[in-house]
Amino acid sequence: MPRLPRKSAFLSAARSQVGALHNEASSQGVRILYDTMAIELLHGDEGIRGVQVKEKGRSKTILAKAVVMASGGFHANVEMRTKYLGPKWDVVHTRGSRYNTGEGIQMALDIGALSAGNWSMAHAVTGDRYLPDFQEGFQRLSYPFGILVNSDGQRFLDEGADFRNYTYAKYGRLILEQKDNFAWQIFDGKVSHLLREEYKGKQVTKVKANSLEELADKMEGVHKEQFLKEIARYNAAIDEAVPFNPNEKDGRGTKGIDVPKTNWANRIDTAPFEAYAVTCGITFTFGGLKINEQAEVQNTMYQKINGLYAAGEAAGGLFYDNYPGGAGLMAGAVFGKIAGEQAAHYVKSELTEKV
Template sequence: MTEIRKFETDIVVVGAGNAAMCAAISARENGASVTVLEKAPESEKGGNSTYTHGSIRFAYDGEEDLKQIMPDLTAEDFANTDFGSYPEEEFFHDMCRMTEYRTDPELASLLTGNSFETMKWLVSHKIRYVPIYGRQAFKVDGKFKFWGGMIAESVGGGPGLVGSLYEEASRLDVEVLFNAMASELIHDDEGVHGVIFKYKGRTSEVRAKAVILASGGFHANPEMRTRYLGPKWDLAHARGSRYNTGEGIQMALNIGAIASGNWSGCHSVGGDRYLPEFTEGFQRLSYPFGIIVNAEGKRFVDEGADFRNYTYAKYGKLILEQPGQFAWQIFDQKVSGLLREEYRGKQVTKVKADTLEELAEKLDGVDPNGFLQTVKEYNEAVRADIPFNPNIKDGKCTEGQAVRKSNWANTLDEGPFEAYAVTCGITFTFGGLKINSNAEVQDILYQSIPGLYGAGELVGGLFYFNYPGGAGLMAGSVFGKIAGENAARFIHKAKESDGLKI
């Protein structure tokens, strides 16, 4: 009989992305020994965080706040850039309106209210940030202007963020085990006492005084997607980490944790129709400056309803609902220079033509006559008397169409024309475990499960239907930090009650 390998620590963290590593660092700096279980091999560490741009949303009041987060900014940077402000109240309002006022107000308040202090905490742990020029700001009249409430990203994007978190965890002597797949919580009537896991193919266990679950949702599990999100979601393109398959959530449900949040909802974006799953470079997010058509050649969504980072996480679902689960984004030369960097490169499904008639014949799977009629009617409906401005919701709209375009509506009449084939990509799921303000996982009686904490995409109740861009990484950091602090406090109390020296 194979002997079970045994480990022991104060706190075990399941998962190793942004939320998990923030929890590990927080617990460690609060005096606890920490072991992290990462299901993936070291070469694929970091969960979904690795696949992000590192863009993060936080509340700030102006230049003095930003100097604390990005100390390398110069006087010239501030002179050439309008960073604006993003008060906590506006962040909270965005959380409410994006989720149709279903977000858990207590969790949303913690997220928005702690966002700036958490950013300062991250900076204190050597995470560096820079402005998102190019994706969140356009230069108008010689000055960059940021829009949409999000201005910063981690140096090196998602991989840079993950690398910095791991370096800091290593400096603090956090133990990380790779190829370590958690499968079961060790628990009894007194609470949770550790985790059973497969380590390099062998059943092992780690005994601990507290467990923090931060292993993501189930976006990479087509069976769970279909069961909870509904028909066709098994056909969605899976983005991000292939290891986010829902075991962390299921382990907690198995011991009586209560499910929470939008289990039939997810973060879903439009991206390249033909890229393999789990491949970087999927997203195609400059759609506000063009039109999107389906297989019938018809528009089906208001491309200019709001800034991109307030609509992109729900428009993938609309593409999934179209015939064949695909669409095409169409642009002309007036706006081609505004397309994000993801539209360039070798792994892009793109066609180009000098005329609309020629383009219509190149749109694979699209009715050419329907497309040409759509463009004709769209061009006739565009308000020519309103100036175009990509930095604000400019009100340049269409009139008299069944599907209105509310902003940035330019006529499509200057060739050459460009078109990009897109489909639905799922990034992360919104349903998960219920936690309280201390990040303690709640059971079906709405009581805390002693010694069990949750953070990151595994937590339910924050996002419904939609998502403000950058709020996911912020939520992971805020609740990871809170989970680490409270798990450390929990074990210190346990040690004191046992009469042990801390």
């Protein structure tokens, strides 16, 4: 499995990109309002007329011919999560921005916008069981090299179904479906050097032991006897004739057990043994507003709402059931550029018509 840059490198690149965008916006005369919350879209028969906001607690009207809705989804809104995603989603850990609470989408729906996409699904990863919300270092994504067990000591998913970039955003909700909404990731000494940087931080819920029996005693909430039997079944099912290769889908899997492991299967038999307590963390939601190829928001008559555009997680219909890593960044960049260009063209055409 290809090694990825350290998380700090990603964060550094992201901050540099944001800084560059802010500098460019400033050079173009764009004002950025902080401590400002949009509360209502102003809308008439001809289309968008502006936005009602609260700036530092004071109501204010901003008149505008066009508005780009790039306010994210509703992953940080407990009520909307429970309403649309269903039971248990009110207790998941929240990643991403704490301000993605769905008001932008709701404001558009209130003026007749059409909803789109998979409103009952979300980007949900496996991460530390006890790390507080909105904190960096939550994810635990080296599971393809080990196994996951629930409180009954049983495996419940194919850890090696594919590269983690193609499974990590859906495996969180499989953990949420388990009793008490948690699991343990198990690794042995043969693969511990393959674990990602996120496993080495100070805020990691981890136990370590020199035997599986000792490890089971330390794993909070897990049925010890069933866990040890599950390990024995798993170890016996591995096809060791196939060589292990962490850099590709190696086909080293299991045979004859109810929950298979398709790739990267190794016997868990070499001390020291490590276990990491994990749960479900939500990154963003899939449901949003219906847009066309020009990023124009559609109404319930499938007609564009003049002057209203959407990009990023506010736009629905891009992801269903699963999500490939990095696709959200690309979607935001592509539809953000389209929305901005189209909004500018629309305003210019409106001004030209009135001259």
